[in-house]
Amino acid sequence: MTIIESMTTLVEPAYQIPAIDLYRDIHKGIRAELFAVTSTAGSIDPSDRCDRAALADHITSVAAVLESHAHHEDSIIDPVLERHLPELAAEITIDHERLEAMFTSISDLAGSTIDAAATEQRRLLQLLHLDLARFTSSYLEHIDLEERAAMQQLPQLIGVEEIAAMHGAIVGSIPPDEMARSLAFMLPAMNIDDRTELFTGMRAAAPPEALEATIGLARSVLRPIDFAVLANRLGVTR
Numbered sequence: 001m002t003i004i005e006s007m008t009t010l011v012e013p014a015y016q017i018p019a020i021d022l023y024r025d026i027h028k029g030i031r032a033e034l035f036a037v038t039s040t041a042g043s044i045d046p047s048d049r050c051d052r053a054a055l056a057d058h059i060t061s062v063a064a065v066l067e068s069h070a071h072h073e074d075s076i077i078d079p080v081l082e083r084h085l086p087e088l089a090a091e092i093t094i095d096h097e098r099l100e101a102m103f104t105s106i107s108d109l110a111g112s113t114i115d116a117a118a119t120e121q122r123r124l125l126q127l128l129h130l131d132l133a134r135f136t137s138s139y140l141e142h143i144d145l146e147e148r149a150a151m152q153q154l155p156q157l158i159g160v161e162e163i164a165a166m167h168g169a170i171v172g173s174i175p176p177d178e179m180a181r182s183l184a185f186m187l188p189a190m191n192i193d194d195r196t197e198l199f200t201g202m203r204a205a206a207p208p209e210a211l212e213a214t215i216g217l218a219r220s221v222l223r224p225i226d227f228a229v230l231a232n233r234l235g236v237t238r
Contacts, residue, residue, distance in 0.1 A: 013152070015148070015152070016152065018151055018152070018154075018155055018163070019155065019160050019163075020160060020163045020164050020167050021147075021151055022077060022151060022154075022163065022166060022167055022170065023143065023146050023147050023150075023151050024147065024151075024194065025186050025190055025194055025198065026069055026182065026186060027143045027146075027147065028186065028189040028190055028194070029065075029182065029185045029186030029187075029189045029190075030065060030066070030069065030139075030143070031140065031143075031189065032185060032188065032189035033062050033065065033185050034062065034132070034135075034136040034139060034140075035136070036058075037055070037058050037059060037062055037132060038129065038132040038133050038136050040055055040058065041055060041125060041128045041129040041132050042126075042129040042133075044125070046121040046122040046124075046125040046126075047118065047121055047122075049114065049115075052113045052114050052116075052121070052125070053114050055110060055113070055128075056110040056111055056113065056114055059106060059107055059110040059132075060107060060110075061181075062103075063103055063104075063107050065182065065185075066099075066100075066103055067100075068174075068178065068182075070096050070099075070100065072170045072173065072174075073092075073096070073146075074093075074096065075173075076166055076169050076170055076173075077150075077166060077170075078092060078093065080154070080158060080162075080166065081150060081154075084153075084154075084157045084158065085149075085150065085153060085157070088145075088149055088150060091145070092142075092145070092146065092150070095142045095145075098138075099135070099138060099139055099142060102131075102134075102135050102138065103135060105131070106128070106131050106132060106135060109124065109127065109128050109131060110128055112124065113125060113128060176210075180213075180214075180217060183214065183217055183218075183221075184217065184221050185221075187217070187218050187221050187222060188221055188222060188223075188226075192226070192229055192230060192233065195218070195230050195233075196230065196233045196234065199211070199214070199215070199218075199230070199234055200234075202214060203234075215231075215234075215236060218230060
């Protein structure tokens with residue numbers, strides 16, 4: 001086998017944008033949160049207790065996001081994967097358990113930094129930064145598997161209508177306050193086509209007051225230029 005032939009065998013099927021993606025938007029938001037909290041752990045003043053406490057709070061909020069997202073996958077998506085892609089489902093389940101244990105350890109370490117002795121503050125912050133970076137690397141591989149393997153195959157296996165029902169079940173299970181917190185970090189991480197698709201779907205299915213509240217949230221978390229482009233796409237007041 002020539003080098004060119006060997007390289008050709010490694011080429012994946014062309015990536016296709018699913019009509020409904022169960023993972024994309026929340027994964028974009030989680031990536032942004034993990035990048036941000038990892039960067040913060042590496043850049044704050046180790047001797048500043050307020051900074052250490054704020055970082056620990058941020059890690060706690062990320063832990064809640066990861067737990068909620070994993071629960072939605074475990075209860076709604078993974079049973080479907082178990083029926084149609086059992087080997088992939090088993091790998092994803094193992095990942096979830098491993099990643100949960102990793103982040104629990106990180107949360108405990110973050111809490112221990114708040115009142116750490118002065119002689120330990122720099123060491124613990126560097127260790128926390130390294131642990132977050134290692135977790136982020138592992139988590140990125142995990143969600144890449146979900147998006148490239150699971151989401152690319154599901155439409156052919158179960159059809160768009162069932163995927164739409166799964167998406168509705170996920171969204172319907174999220175309390176309004178949790179949804180608002182999630183959108184606050186998801187929207188800035190999404191591109192204009194993602195945002196337009198999200199709001200177009202809301203306009204068709206959500207009560208007008210919920211749509212208006214979410215547009216207001218977008219106005220508060222997006223850069224003015226980004227919100228202006230979105231408002232123009234949606235035909236709403238800037």
